[in-house]
Amino acid sequence: MNMREKKKLVMVGNGMAGVRTIEHVLKLAPDTYEITIFGAEPYPNYNRIMLSSVLAGGADMQEIVINDWDWYTENHIHLHTGDAVTVIDTTNRYVMSESGVRAPYDALILATGSNPFMLPLPGANKEGVIGFRDIHDCNLMMEASKKYSKAAVIGGGLLGLEAARGLLHLGMDVSVIHINSYLMERQLDEPAAKLLQKELEAQGMKFLMQKQTSGIVGGRRAEGLQFADGTELSADLIVMAVGIKPNIELAKSSGIEVGRGIIVNDYLETSIPEIYAVGECAEHRGIAYGLVAPLYEQGNVLAKRLAGLDAPGYEGSVTSTKLKVSGVDVFSAGYFNESPQTRSLRIQDDIEGTYKKIVLQDDRLVGAVLFGDISDGAELFSKIKSGECVAGKEKELLLGYPAGQPAGGNSQSARLEAMANDEIICGCNGVTKGTIVDAVRNGCSSVGEIKSCTKASGSCGGCKPLVAGLLELYGDGPSGEPVKEGICGCTTLSRDEIVESIKTMGLKSVKEVIHVLDWNQPEGCSKCRPSLNYYLGMIWPTEYRDEKESRFANERYHANIQKDGTFSVVPRIYGGVTSPADLKRIAEVAEKYEVPMVKFTGGQRIDLLGVKKDDLPKVWEELDMPSGHAYGKTLRTVKTCVGSTFCRFGTQDSISMGIRLEKAFERLNTPGKVKLAVSGCPRNCAEATIKDLGVVAIDGGWEIYVGGNGGVKVRAADLLCTVKSEDEVMEWTAAYLQYYREQASWNERTAQWLERVGLDTIKAALSDAEERQALAERIKETLSHTTDPWKEIIENKELRKNFESLQGVQV
Numbered sequence: 001m002n003m004r005e006k007k008k009l010v011m012v013g014n015g016m017a018g019v020r021t022i023e024h025v026l027k028l029a030p031d032t033y034e035i036t037i038f039g040a041e042p043y044p045n046y047n048r049i050m051l052s053s054v055l056a057g058g059a060d061m062q063e064i065v066i067n068d069w070d071w072y073t074e075n076h077i078h079l080h081t082g083d084a085v086t087v088i089d090t091t092n093r094y095v096m097s098e099s100g101v102r103a104p105y106d107a108l109i110l111a112t113g114s115n116p117f118m119l120p121l122p123g124a125n126k127e128g129v130i131g132f133r134d135i136h137d138c139n140l141m142m143e144a145s146k147k148y149s150k151a152a153v154i155g156g157g158l159l160g161l162e163a164a165r166g167l168l169h170l171g172m173d174v175s176v177i178h179i180n181s182y183l184m185e186r187q188l189d190e191p192a193a194k195l196l197q198k199e200l201e202a203q204g205m206k207f208l209m210q211k212q213t214s215g216i217v218g219g220r221r222a223e224g225l226q227f228a229d230g231t232e233l234s235a236d237l238i239v240m241a242v243g244i245k246p247n248i249e250l251a252k253s254s255g256i257e258v259g260r261g262i263i264v265n266d267y268l269e270t271s272i273p274e275i276y277a278v279g280e281c282a283e284h285r286g287i288a289y290g291l292v293a294p295l296y297e298q299g300n301v302l303a304k305r306l307a308g309l310d311a312p313g314y315e316g317s318v319t320s321t322k323l324k325v326s327g328v329d330v331f332s333a334g335y336f337n338e339s340p341q342t343r344s345l346r347i348q349d350d351i352e353g354t355y356k357k358i359v360l361q362d363d364r365l366v367g368a369v370l371f372g373d374i375s376d377g378a379e380l381f382s383k384i385k386s387g388e389c390v391a392g393k394e395k396e397l398l399l400g401y402p403a404g405q406p407a408g409g410n411s412q413s414a415r416l417e418a419m420a421n422d423e424i425i426c427g428c429n430g431v432t433k434g435t436i437v438d439a440v441r442n443g444c445s446s447v448g449e450i451k452s453c454t455k456a457s458g459s460c461g462g463c464k465p466l467v468a469g470l471l472e473l474y475g476d477g478p479s480g481e482p483v484k485e486g487i488c489g490c491t492t493l494s495r496d497e498i499v500e501s502i503k504t505m506g507l508k509s510v511k512e513v514i515h516v517l518d519w520n521q522p523e524g525c526s527k528c529r530p531s532l533n534y535y536l537g538m539i540w541p542t543e544y545r546d547e548k549e550s551r552f553a554n555e556r557y558h559a560n561i562q563k564d565g566t567f568s569v570v571p572r573i574y575g576g577v578t579s580p581a582d583l584k585r586i587a588e589v590a591e592k593y594e595v596p597m598v599k600f601t602g603g604q605r606i607d608l609l610g611v612k613k614d615d616l617p618k619v620w621e622e623l624d625m626p627s628g629h630a631y632g633k634t635l636r637t638v639k640t641c642v643g644s645t646f647c648r649f650g651t652q653d654s655i656s657m658g659i660r661l662e663k664a665f666e667r668l669n670t671p672g673k674v675k676l677a678v679s680g681c682p683r684n685c686a687e688a689t690i691k692d693l694g695v696v697a698i699d700g701g702w703e704i705y706v707g708g709n710g711g712v713k714v715r716a717a718d719l720l721c722t723v724k725s726e727d728e729v730m731e732w733t734a735a736y737l738q739y740y741r742e743q744a745s746w747n748e749r750t751a752q753w754l755e756r757v758g759l760d761t762i763k764a765a766l767s768d769a770e771e772r773q774a775l776a777e778r779i780k781e782t783l784s785h786t787t788d789p790w791k792e793i794i795e796n797k798e799l800r801k802n803f804e805s806l807q808g809v810q811v
């Protein structure tokens, strides 16, 4: 067909929903239209969703372009960017732009999106008060972060929290002002929102809840906020994220019927013939959507209409959302609030930090909220959309695996394999498992290729791990390229690369590392999660909050699980020295809780074996002794010999030296477990030379041995140094342990580490007095933030509950 015979299709708005519609039109009716697009922004079509990631350092501006300039040229599209349409002449069928471009149309699409809703507060027009909608806003925030330090975000919804996270990443002190009593009330219920707030507070975000802003103070530039209750907050940058308003002004002034948005029917037709509206600016059956998935569905329907195909209309969408804040997994879909017609099932695990609620109506799933573990999101959302009957399967949906089956078979690949072909993997683009599997079978061999071919993972990116999982499951495996060995199968990054990235990029949580460093499994695995938890705690001793869910079961329960499911309890007995009173108490507790066995350990401690899980907090409480940490990668014991107080050979007081060491370094997190010993003379009765660090008294001083091991592979320790005083023993031990903490890989015992790096390297690092003292200072700082885990659980009702049998299931 000749170009001149083509119909003229004009689109106002060069954003996500509009251009997606055009892409479909080009596929369905490549020769029907001569296309002209006007965009008010001076850019080609870009992924607005990813602005949050740009702000948070997870992507750069170049990466977010969806269709570059060449795409428009290749598809013969006349593009006018940085030029807003100001007039629609609906009688003579043309539009006119700000710069005076006149474009006649046969069909006109309005895809003008939304504008951020700016609260009409006194002072809202001051410099430094912005919305968060486009590249310009994003640049303003990045610039402001270089000059100013305090940011206030008004609105604790999806956008506000993503903006706040980005500003935190940029080093600002960020307060979120929220009008409601809990965050994201449009997407979450209260328990999930409270968990979210706690998690974000741990990342450094501050919250002012139930606060109504009454004004913005300052001179030309904003300097702070005033609230209705008379309080104030100082801020150099104020971001308003209190919702959006469909951009309807152009339509309204052209006589097109509008409500909250531009009113459209099921075929996206407005009140004026040949004028259509799609995306956030459109109001369909009373709803103006603010997420891309429904907008893309609208785009599909409109493209078919424009291509002249006889296809069903758009009937509205059920939506799902995910908050794109690294380190926090939140998912919500459908109708998640209870009503007299619904019933809900909930499960909450405070140790794992997870929450899950499903809402049912007439035996159908109508809504879900997930926090902490969102791996069931895709499946639940599919069930909500399909409206299938789930009677009898409610608990299965809640627990995420068939009731009665162990969760072990619940790996991502097992789930993906079990999914039906019509289940949606990419919510944003409505791409099913079947479509992705077909793409893989037709030769797509990377997530990028699958994205080009199916669009899956091309919008918010939240489904990338599932797409990668399907590729692994149904692809041909590695393409022969050399694969770099990572710390586990989830990444190709080495231990050192990860530690370096955590430091330089300021990553503060396991999930953030997984997200920013692009792990191929969204939840990580049992190998990388505990190691990341360790590295984060080692690097950020003051601010990092230990992630219990990233620890092995023994460390989560602060007791070693035994063959029969019971636990062993080893209280701390410093230096192996006890008292009649402590022994009596141990005996009474053992009798009261019918502990089947009381045994001395190889490290001179008393082990109560066979304690029931429910009894653990009570046993700890009644023992009233600190945890002996017999279960963790930490300082286990300091074994001592009798020493000079009673032994006639003893030259030094090994017991008091041992107790001093144990009291100084108990509770320390280390890459592998650490055992110490102190002997009072070279006869070495405490076997100090097969310990991670052993101290042996000699005439006039002490020898310090390192890297010994008495386990599977016996290794005699090497002499690190000889010192004169107890204080020097303390300093060298502190420096050695901290150097090991900073340099070793997680799960690497000192013996393996020493063999890997060599004794000379360690000696060189510690021989400099200044460096040694700096290491000792760092360990001191770390230790000042540790607490006794047993005590913490005894005193915290919520944590205590996790030791009761299956908690939190409410039907």
Ligand SMILES: Cc1cc2nc3c(=O)[nH]c(=O)nc-3n(C[C@H](O)[C@H](O)[C@H](O)COP(=O)(O)OP(=O)(O)OC[C@H]3O[C@@H](n4cnc5c(N)ncnc54)[C@H](O)[C@@H]3O)c2cc1C
Pocket: 012, 013, 014, 015, 016, 017, 018, 019, 038, 039, 040, 041, 048, 049, 050, 051, 052, 083, 084, 085, 086, 111, 112, 113, 114, 132, 133, 134, 159, 162, 247, 250, 278, 279, 280, 281, 289, 290, 291, 292, 293, 295, 322, 324, 428, 460
């Ligand atoms: C920071 C951020 C994060 C988001 N994250 C998510 C997410 O994770 N998941 C999700 O589903 N959604 C998310 N959204 C929402 C999503 O980006 C929007 O739903 C989507 O972009 C809407 O597409 P649209 O084409 O309707 O509007 P837009 O993408 O806003 O495009 C409209 C375009 O029209 C232009 N325009 C307006 N008037 C005129 C005129 N008169 N002449 C010419 N051009 C005009 C505008 O300048 C704009 O470029 C996010 C939004 C933001 C701001």
Ligand SMILES: NC(=O)c1ccc[n+]([C@@H]2O[C@H](COP(=O)([O-])OP(=O)(O)OC[C@H]3O[C@@H](n4cnc5c(N)ncnc54)[C@H](O)[C@@H]3O)[C@@H](O)[C@H]2O)c1
Pocket: 119, 154, 155, 156, 157, 158, 159, 160, 162, 177, 178, 179, 180, 183, 184, 185, 186, 211, 212, 213, 241, 242, 243, 244, 289, 290, 291, 321, 322, 323, 324
């Ligand atoms: N991850 C995602 O899916 C994502 C991310 C960003 C944005 N978006 C979309 O962008 C749009 C805008 O997001 P949003 O968060 O601004 O809208 P929203 O309507 O979801 O949330 C606005 C929040 O601001 C609060 N609020 C309203 N008035 C306030 C006031 N005076 N003071 C303090 N708080 C006030 C509300 O209680 C509400 O929780 C939405 O359509 C959203 O879906 C989605």
Ligand code: SF4
Pocket: 641, 642, 643, 644, 647, 648, 649, 650, 651, 654, 679, 680, 681, 682, 683, 684, 685, 686
């Ligand atoms: S190591 Fe020396 S001091 Fe200690 S108990 Fe043995 S002989 Fe006595």
Ligand code: FES
Pocket: 425, 426, 427, 428, 429, 456, 457, 458, 459, 460, 461, 462, 463, 464
């Ligand atoms: S779910 Fe957002 S890109 Fe796939």
